Amino acid sequence: MPGKTLYDKIWDAHLVDTDAASGDALIYIDLHLIHEVTTPQAFSGLKANGRKVRRPELTLAVADHNTPTENQAAGLEGVRDEAARNQLSALSRNVAEYGIEFFPMGDVRNGIVHVVGPEQGRTQPGMTIVCGDSHTSTHGAFGALAHGIGTSEVEHVLATQTLRTQKSRNMAIDVSGQLREGVTAKDLALHLISVIGTAGGTGHVMEYRGEAVRALSMEGRMTLCNLSIEGGARAGLVAPDETTFAYMKGRPAAPKAGAWDVAKSYWETLYSDDDAQWDRIVEIRGEDVEPTVTWGTSPEQAMPLSGNTPDPAIITDPVRKAAVERALHYMDLAPGAPIAGTPVQRVFIGSCTNSRIEDLREAARVASGSKVADGVRAMVVPGSGLVRAQAEAEGLDRVFIEAGFEWREPGCSMCLGMNPDILAPGERCASTSNRNFEGRQGRGGRTHLMSPALAARAAITGVIG
Ligand SMILES: CC(C)[C@H](C(=O)O)[C@@H](O)C(=O)O
Numbered sequence: 001m002p003g004k005t006l007y008d009k010i011w012d013a014h015l016v017d018t019d020a021a022s023g024d025a026l027i028y029i030d031l032h033l034i035h036e037v038t039t040p041q042a043f044s045g046l047k048a049n050g051r052k053v054r055r056p057e058l059t060l061a062v063a064d065h066n067t068p069t070e071n072q073a074a075g076l077e078g079v080r081d082e083a084a085r086n087q088l089s090a091l092s093r094n095v096a097e098y099g100i101e102f103f104p105m106g107d108v109r110n111g112i113v114h115v116v117g118p119e120q121g122r123t124q125p126g127m128t129i130v131c132g133d134s135h136t137s138t139h140g141a142f143g144a145l146a147h148g149i150g151t152s153e154v155e156h157v158l159a160t161q162t163l164r165t166q167k168s169r170n171m172a173i174d175v176s177g178q179l180r181e182g183v184t185a186k187d188l189a190l191h192l193i194s195v196i197g198t199a200g201g202t203g204h205v206m207e208y209r210g211e212a213v214r215a216l217s218m219e220g221r222m223t224l225c226n227l228s229i230e231g232g233a234r235a236g237l238v239a240p241d242e243t244t245f246a247y248m249k250g251r252p253a254a255p256k257a258g259a260w261d262v263a264k265s266y267w268e269t270l271y272s273d274d275d276a277q278w279d280r281i282v283e284i285r286g287e288d289v290e291p292t293v294t295w296g297t298s299p300e301q302a303m304p305l306s307g308n309t310p311d312p313a314i315i316t317d318p319v320r321k322a323a324v325e326r327a328l329h330y331m332d333l334a335p336g337a338p339i340a341g342t343p344v345q346r347v348f349i350g351s352c353t354n355s356r357i358e359d360l361r362e363a364a365r366v367a368s369g370s371k372v373a374d375g376v377r378a379m380v381v382p383g384s385g386l387v388r389a390q391a392e393a394e395g396l397d398r399v400f401i402e403a404g405f406e407w408r409e410p411g412c413s414m415c416l417g418m419n420p421d422i423l424a425p426g427e428r429c430a431s432t433s434n435r436n437f438e439g440r441q442g443r444g445g446r447t448h449l450m451s452p453a454l455a456a457r458a459a460i461t462g463v464i465g
């Protein structure tokens with residue numbers, strides 16, 4: 001028998017049954033995270049069929065996508081958009097009816113679902129975690145099998161605490177050596193996607209390994225796993241280690257006293273065996289990764305900060321040529337020109353990719369003692385109320401406010417155009433989020449993905465660089 005990957009181990013531990021005819025499997029789900037956007041229909045379906053929530057205590061609800069990022073104390077009255085208000089009030093009603101724990105808007109524990117789960121200690125190694133949200137891959141940073149599901153699957157998980165699914169293939173991303181000074185997990189993730197493409201991980205669960213990954217903090221590992229989905233993978237994983245355990249210890253839902261030791265000794269078995277079988281291995285040298293930004297309208301259209309935009313004139317593949325032309329046109333960038341020096345009008349530091357305390361510290365270090373450039377509007381949006389409180393305890397809010405950044409309340413904010421924080425048509429934004437699709441941050445808006453340090457620098461200088 002060959003050894004097992006970490007993914008194989010978690011899968012085997014949760015397999016309830018397999019349907020020989022279809023190849024579908026039924027797996028048990030340890031944690032179901034829910035938010036306002038992908039649950040109203042799922043609860044309606046439950047109600048219509050007269051079903052209950054199978055394990056309400058394994059379900060946790062937050063309000064994040066639609067929430068405004070100021071004056072949250074006003075409650076739902078302060079949510080101007082009717083569709084958003086309806087989704088938020090449906091969630092409040094549903095969690096009350098089914099007895100699900102909920103951190104409503106304005107509760108200090110509320111925030112972006114992928115920030116809240118780990119912060120509360122609900123996310124734990126070896127678990128299966130699902131949420132009606134593609135960036136559920138974030139939780140893989142703890143060595144949990146975590147991925148997004150659709151609304152009909154949300155209903156299925158609510159009703160049965162299981163998921164009907166198929167096993168993915170195993171892919172290893174080996175990052176050797178060290179990242180260079182000033183190069184972050186965000187740069188690594190964007191670099192990886194630029195190498196493998198947005199379909200590179202299709203059908204696979206990616207495990208990030210190697211010295212450079214081991215050296216990352218939990219925040220960095222979450223950033224990396226968050227972007228796995230943009231590389232096409234079903235999920236991302238990092239095997240748990242002392243860094244993981246130190247982050248988890250003492251969190252509200254983490255095991256206590258004797259239970260901690262029992263849990264930890266299980267968690268320590270969660271790694272890929274040396275003789276595990278991989279369907280694909282990608283190798284990256286940590287030293288090769290440069291500060292990386294996107295120039296186009298897909299996360300794979302990323303390049304070193306020191307580089308030039310592609311020139312369609314020298315691209316022979318007609319499909320690629322057309323895609324590059326279209327992206328350059330949408331982004332209003334010249335072909336073959338340096339990306340550094342491109343002026344921005346907006347800066348967004350936030351999202352489930354980069355809104356944790358370490359991200360805010362990194363941005364504050366750059367912003368400290370400087371001023372946001374004339375003509376630039378810059379926002380910092382902490383990932384949760386607790387991140388915000390911690391940042392305030394460290395004085396980071398003062399650093400940002402004195403520099404001229406807006407210090408907002410938690411939520412998805414300008415990561416996607418579902419709440420009042422949006423770009424105007426034609427505005428260019430340096431953003432720490434994970435998607436730069438056309439119109440993602442508002443119709444006609446132009447998004448450049450980058451690390452918190454680079455985004456803060458863009459705010460100060462007014463240009464990418
Ligand atoms: C609204 C939600 C379903 C969506 C997702 O699944 O990812 C959102 O979080 C996003 O980032 O685009």
Ligand code: SF4
Nearest residue numbers: 135351352412415416
């Ligand atoms: S912050 Fe952005 S990517 Fe993350 S869950 Fe919210 S909308 Fe999706």
